Amino acid sequence: QEYTGVKMAVVQWSEAAKTEIESSVGGRKVYLVAATLRPETMYGQTNCFVSPSIKYGVFAVNEREAFLCTSRAARNMAFQGTFATRGQVHQLTEIDGAKLIGMKINAPFAVNPEVYVLPMDTILPNKGTGVVTSVPSDSPDDYATLMDLRKKAEFYKIDPSWAAIDPIPVISTPTYGEMTAPVLVKKLKINSPKDAKPLAEAKEIAYKEGFYNGTMLVGEFKGEPVQEAKIKVRESMLAQGLAVAYAEPEGLVISRSA
C-alpha cells in the first residue's frame, strides 16, 4: 500500500503539547504526518485526526525537521530513506494523542490552510502513521466523525470552533454530486462513526466512484479526471517537500473493511 505522508506543520501547540514537546526537539520544525491514499482530496481538508488513546512519538528527520507519528510508522520510514541515517530511528520524545487535541496545524494545498487537530476513536494504531487528515466531502469516516464531534463537543472536550469548517467540494461524481461522503452517509443511514459495517461499505463506494468517475473541482488540475490528478497532486506535493512517500510492508496492511 503506497501512501502519501502529508506533512502538516505545527502552527500552534496545545498547552499540554507545548510543555512536553517544544523543549525536546532542539529547535526542529515539527510536522504531524498524515497517511493518505487520496492526495487529490487534500484541497478539502477541514481538520486533522489523532487517536486520544494512542501514544505518538516525535522523531528527528534531520537537524531541521521532526515528524510526529506512531513509532511503528517511524520504524517503517527509517527503511524508506525518510530519515538522515537509514534504518535508524531517533526518537526525541513521546506524547499521548489526547494532548494533541486543539493544536493548530498547516494543511498543505487545502482551501483552509490552517486546521485543528481533533479526536477520532476509530483510528487503528497499526495502520498508516496514526495521524489522519480529514476530508469530510469525500471520506465517509471523516464526515461521520466530524458530525459526531459537532453534536457532542462537550463530551469530547473540544471547543466547537475547532470543528467549524464545513466540508469543501473537491470532486464531482455523476452519481453523488459534489458531496460524495455526506450523500453516502445519509443514504446508508449512518448515524455514528461507530457504524463500522455501513461505513466500510460507504468507503468502498466512495473510493470507486471518486477514482473511476470523479472530476476535480479545485486546484491546479481542476477539470481533470481524478485518475490523472491523483498522481499529479502527489508528485507536486513530493516535489515541493510538502509530503513524503510512505509504504506499508507487504502482508501487514490492516483494513477496517477486511
Ligand code: ZZB
Ligand atoms: C484522506 C482521505 C480522503 C482518505 C478521502 C480517504 C478518503 P484504507 O483504504 O482502509 O487503507 N486512514 C489512514 N490511516 C488510518 C488509520 N490508522 N486508522 C483509520 N483510518 C486511517 O484507508 C486509508 C484511508 O483511511 C486514508 O486515506 C486515511 O483517510 C484513513 F476522501 O486520507 B484518507 C473513501 C475514502 N476517502
